Amino acid sequence: MIWLPNFLSKQLGFSLTKSGLWTAVTVCGMMAGIWIFGQLADRIGRKPSFLLFQLGAVISIVVYSQLTDPDIMLLAGAFLGMFVNGMLGGYGALMAEAYPTEARATAQNVLFNIGRAVGGFGPVVVGSVVLAYSFQTAIALLAIIYVIDMLATIFLIPELKGKALD
Secondary structure, three states, rough: OOOOOHHHHHHOOOOHHHHHHHHHHHHHHHHHHHHHHHHHHHHHHHHHHHHHHHHHHHHHHHHHHHOOOOHHHHHHHHHHHHHHHHHHHHHHHHHHHHHOHHHHHHHHHHHHHHHHHHHOOOHHHHHHHHHHOOHHHHHHHHHHHHHHHHHHHHHHHHHOOOOOOO
C-alpha cells in the first residue's frame, strides 16, 4: 500500500494532509482486517480465509483505483486496507502449521524476512510501471499478483484445520 499516498496526490490532487487522512483510514481497515481474518481463520480454516481476503483484495484494488469521489474513497479505503493487509493476521499461524515444531521459529523468520526483502522492491517496481505505463497499469499488476496468490493458495497451501500438528 506504499503506492496509496502518491496515487492520491498525483491522480486526484490530494494534499499531503488529505492523503494522510485517507491512508490512516486504510490502516484502521488493516487493523480491523487482521482481527477479522484471525476470527475467520479459526472458524472456517486458513485456506478459505486467505482465498476470501485475496478475492477481496483484487476487487477492492480495482474498485478503489476507479473512484474519484473523496467521501466514497474514504469509506472504500477502509475495505481496501482490510482486505489487502488483513491477511497478516494469518501468516504466523499458516507458517507455524506448515513446519514441524523444531523448525517453526526458523521457518517463520526466514519466510517473513524473504517476504520483506522482496516486498522492498515494491515501490521501485510500482514506480517503474507508473513511469513506463500508468497508475492504472500498476494497479492492474497489483490485482494480478493477488490472482496469482489465489492460485498458489489453492494448489500449494494445505488446509490443516482440525488436524493434529507435529
